[in-house]
Amino acid sequence: MKINKYEGYDLDALIEEAKRELGNDIKILSYEVEDERGIFPFKKRKKYTLFVEVPTAQEGFLDILSKEEKNEEIDRFLEKIEKMIDKKIESLKLNQTILPTPPHNENQQIPISEEFNEFTGDALDLINLLLKKDVEPKIAKILVKEACGLDIDTNKFDLNTSFFKEAIIKGVQKKIRFTGPLKIQKGGLKVKAFVGPTGVGKTTNLFKIASELVINQKLKVAVISIDTFKVGAIQQARAYANILNIPFFAVTDSKNLRKTLSSMSNIDIVLIDTVGRSHYDYWRLGEMKEILGGGNDLMDISLVISCNYKNSEAIEIVNRYRTFFPINSIFFTKIDETYKPGILVNLPIKTEIPVSFISTGQRVPEDLRLLNPERVANYLIGE
Known part of the structure; x- marks a missing residue:
């Protein structure tokens, strides 16, 4: 570096x-x-x-091989690997015919199971689109049915809207709750904490929120970090706070958190950055719960989830975190790193937790959007 x-x-x-x-x-x-x-x-x-x-470009394996330092030992090693692969392929040919793997095709139709026999026409096409976006079959059925009427000819459900986007918006409005913009009353201290696994982008997105509140809403904002474990975390957060010209504090226990909050009579909102913890590490989650216990009873806690998580893993994260913290909302990140955003509807419908914001990139504060039904529909149909 x-x-x-x-x-x-x-x-x-x-x-x-x-x-x-x-x-x-x-x-x-x-x-x-x-x-x-x-x-x-x-x-x-x-x-x-x-x-x-x-910033430096990362050097890949092929770049290393192309260097003059590549010696004869590496050549012999690669030759040995090639022979092993050729031998394995030959043995497979003797036992079975190898079928080529078809390339990824966004327009490829996913076979519709008997589970959707009650649907017909455009409703089935929309279900197929949602399944390709990794929306779970049960969730796709729930969403589409909200925008359907009974087709007289087939006695099955078909869309009663002209466009897929309109149909998805209808279903999302019925089944998902949205927090809307942050409602901050000047002169009243509000405390909001961000929790979640390592690497989901809690610190960066916390300061996106802080930038919005300071620059556009002209609020008095302070940041407290309890992330004293990760190397450089405090320095990075302090640098962000200095750029925004807002107070920054680092605390390590509930007593200091309580004392720090009590001294902020002139602050409108305090944002608390926490250390990333695995949802399987109950001991560390318990430690973090004890520290946050120094906050006031009205603390709002947002769970930060990456959109590139598998649906099953995301559900596990929510279920384990909510045993320690009263989760008030889900904050989605890294939507720019997946082409299958089904998690945007799977998670809030299955957990019944409202959704708040979505991060669309790394820039502070530009890459932040407030979630609403239309925005969710745009992501699902690829707009």
Whole structure:
């Protein structure tokens, strides 16, 4: 990892300089502040040192093989592997005919089972589309039925809407609850915590929310982090907070959390960043529950879930987390990393938990959207 160092007397100017050199998506590792004496001994000014990671292209296996350092030992090893593969293929040919794997085709029809015999026409086509997007059969049936009427000729259900999108919106409106925009009352302290497994993007998306509240809603926001375990987590969060010019605190126990919150009489909302924990690690989840217990009784807790999770794993995460925390909403991330977003309807319908926001990329604060029925329908039909 290569690190660039910037020094000066204005931190915002240093950040802008780094962006000009390395691009807008820079990763700030940390910064240091020291008092520098001037000509007069009693007069000091702050000098900043900013550390930024320089993005580098990752080197793949084929790139390594193409280098001059590739020696004869590697050649012999690859030759041995090729012979083993050829031998295995020959043995398979003797036992069975190998059928080619068909390429992925978005338009390929999925066989409709007898489970959907009560549907006909456009309703069946819409069910097929939802199944291709990884919507579970039972959920697809529930959603489509909300937009159907009885076809007289076949005595089966068919869509009573002109467009698939309209039909999906109808079903989603009936079966999924949405939190809507954050409702923050100025002068009343609201506390919102973000929990979830490692790597789902809690910190980045917390600061997307913070940016929205500070820049567009002109609210007084503070951030508290209890993620003191991951290397660099506090430094990264502090750098984000410094850019937004909002208070930032790091706490390690419930007593300090309670004390910190009690000192924020002039803050409208406090966002709490938590450490990522496996949903199978009950001991660590218990520790985090004890720390968050230092918050007030009205704390709102949002569970952050990645859209590239398998449906079964996502359900397991929700069920295990909700045994420790009263989950108020689901915050979806990484929708840009999957072409099968069925989790957007499978999870809220099966868990009956409202959904709030969805992250569409890594940029702060641009890549954040409020979820609503129309937006969910757009993702499901590929718009």
